[in-house]
Amino acid sequence: MKAIELEKAYDPKAFEDSIYKQWVEDGNFKPSTGKGKPFVIVMPPPNVTGILHMGHALNNSLQDTLIRYYRMTGRPTLWIPGTDHAGIATQNVMERRLQKEGLRRQDLGREKFLERTWALKEEHHDVIVGQLKKIGCSCDWDHERFTMDEGLSKAVRETFVTLYERGLVYKGLYLVNYCPHCGTALADDEVEHQEDVGHLYDINYPFADGSGHITVATTRPETMFGDVAVAVNPDDERYKSLVGKMLKLPLTDREIPIIADSFVGIEFGTGMVKITPAHDPNDWECGKRHNLEAINILNPDGTLNDVCPEEFRGLPAEVARDKVAQKLNELGYLVRVQEHKHEVGHCYRCNTTVEPYLSQQWFVRMRSLADKALDAWKRGEIHFYPKRWENTYSSWLENIRDWCISRQLWWGHRIPVWYCDDCGHMMVEREDPTCCSKCGSKHIHQDTDVLDTWFSSWLWPFSTLGWPEETPDFKRFFPTSTLVTAYDIIFFWVSRMIMASLEFTGKVPFNDIYITGLVRDKKGRKMSKSLGNGIDPLDVIDLYGADAMKFTICYLAAQGQDVLVDMDSFKLGSRFANKIWNATRYLLMNLEGRNLVAIDQSKFTEVDKWIYHSLNENVRKVRNAIEGYKFNDAAQAIYDFFWNDFCDWYVEASKLSLYSGDDAEKDRIVSILMDILAESMRLMHPMLSFITEEIYSKLPNTEGKVITASFPEYRNDRIHAEEAHLMQCMQDVVRGIRNSRAELGIPADKKLRIVIRPDENDCLASFMAGHVDLLKNFTNAGSVEIDAEKAISVEGAFPVAGQGFETYVFVRDAIDVDKEIAKLEEEISKAKALLEGSEKKLSNEKFVSFAKPEAIEKERAKKREFEEKIEKTQKHIEVLRSF
């Protein structure tokens, strides 16, 4: 046959896009119709707020690796892509855009605003999809979903109404976390606590009867207009007698009582706490215990409302804080101000300080849902990788609180609740009502709030498959197999998916959860816009190619560990892809004039057996690693096999045959090389998808595409442990000779005379004897003599110590004898130390009686080895001394 030509330089740009297009056109990402158990992943849907970052690249690279691997094992495989409407985040992005046009969303009105936001969604969606395709994600685009598309909206509505019917959704007036900037309530876990430096103000509150005053401590003096009491600890001897007395609230004409409540700490501050039920969670609870009124002092935008004295109305809370303090100071109420560090809640979307805010909101009662999720985990139906996240999962579920799901936003699923304007009747409906179901009035209106984004995301594993309909997809592909996501959304998303799934389908949504680390920069910092340390996946692909990116990520993704990268990190994958390319190019060149023949195991040399043995071992390693989510182990195994074993040793060894005059042998070796190359492509495809497909299509011994080829199997007929050992001995000889050449400063092109004396081991001796030419090639020797009988004089030869053989290099004139002796002596002292340790162990009765027999036998072998090494080296020194 003719040689097959490959472009001289590896250039991923030349084929990645067209290969992706071909995969899609050929339907390679669709689940096969096979009978095996489907392997299914739902992609964590990226937010349509922007474009993908390295975190997404990590996440999707790992998913793609899993999907491609399982596809090749023959299981019907489905990877469902999609995007998330990301309520608050997207609305914020839209509002920022409007701001640039000098507009507020109120200027547009709800309908117009939503229209614009849908357009924004489309814009970002297209970019995101383009990125996923560049990365090479083999997801089934015909299954793509969006959290606000028709089917998913139906699922959201169904779940809301069902939960309401089951008494698990309720509405009520509660103190919730409220972001004044976003203008909406937040769930408890959407609040991030950060340490802020504030002030602790001590303020005098006079007794109503004019008999003096007490002093309260507060960090937020502006909330005093909502004070309804001052509390002390009932056991506080200082204040016991004051309980029940009335105080005059400064700056107002209200009077409030002193009450006793055990939540007050005696030690902290002044031991007296002002109680403001509408603006502090503890006070809210305290207020309920004492039947106190809750006075709301804030407008929804976080400014002080009409309850407050006129001069403070309309001021943002933080501004009012200083002003109130100043006023109190002028009037002599302010005693002192101290700096005070404390944790303050911030909005996870805009980082604004969150206000506890009294309002009507919708909640999901979580206890029973959480218990089901805990039980499923205890029954062993879900496994986290790494396992430690199970603690996070369980402790959150054990301490779960009700979930505030209403958001005062426009972008999202509108709450399916209607109110009658005439009789006030409330309707929770699956279909839009046209009139009041109680009084028949047509004057009805829908709740203006929308649902928390996570209220649609938590249905993702089954809503994407058609639920609530019993679709064929749902029946075939649910529950899914594995979820791959980052640890920062275990609460928001993972736990809730499990709860929703159990509640609505009775099954867990997936069995395995692989929690990835985060992508950070080389200094370990999170990648962020503000630090400017982010890397754009598309830039990586542009510079190095998608394969280099995916492989590097896999190589660095030790189970669950954070991945620290900079642009240069991806050279690792790039170099490897380049190596694969060049090795292939070389092998294909050598097809010129050759005929491929059937692989005949009976004609295998020891070296052939060794390479198949190594391939086999690595196949097993890769399979185990991927199935156990140890991506780095799998990446390392293919790297080591292909580069070290195949390229550095086997291909080098094959040159002997390749450049011989024996046509039959040349055909034979080329056939084996092609066989291993093709199998390597299949082995590497999950992590190096494009280059393997490109090469696979050029190989003369392949049919079809690698993406749909079968993954290599571990085969018993490829186990050749004996030959693997022989090869290792040969590598030791070769390394020893090369080493001495380098150490002694002998030029690489100087042909040496070498004598090898295998130690009373016929197998090794005949192996070495059979591969003299190979040894010559590997060491650039002029002659290699195998001297099992120890008949050849080695006078004047430099000895190289080795395991199971002795090697002599004839270099008498080129050696610095003293230097070599010193080096060998150091080797002896090292070996002696090891021997001593070994002897100590073996003479220890306890070791001999307690240790496993294998361990003892191994130790004995080691001891013998050390002894031999010392003896040999000793001899070598003597030889050197005789020079």
Next chain:
RNA sequence: GGCGAUGUAGCUCAGCGGGAGAGCCCCAGUCUUACACACUGGUUGUCGUAGGUUCAAAUCCUACCGUCGUCACCA
């Protein structure tokens, strides 16, 4: 403060009960019929500290120190 992770070669990290490893970096040599994004060889370590368990500990346990993450907070 609770819980958790982590501390191994200059850097990034594997290893997690029986002789300290990889990649990058560094040094020396080589354009040896594919690859200088290559080849060959080499240097580098109180495996955080202190105890304990064990015949044996980088590996298991305890405490402490450092770093990071989470959850919860007393105005």
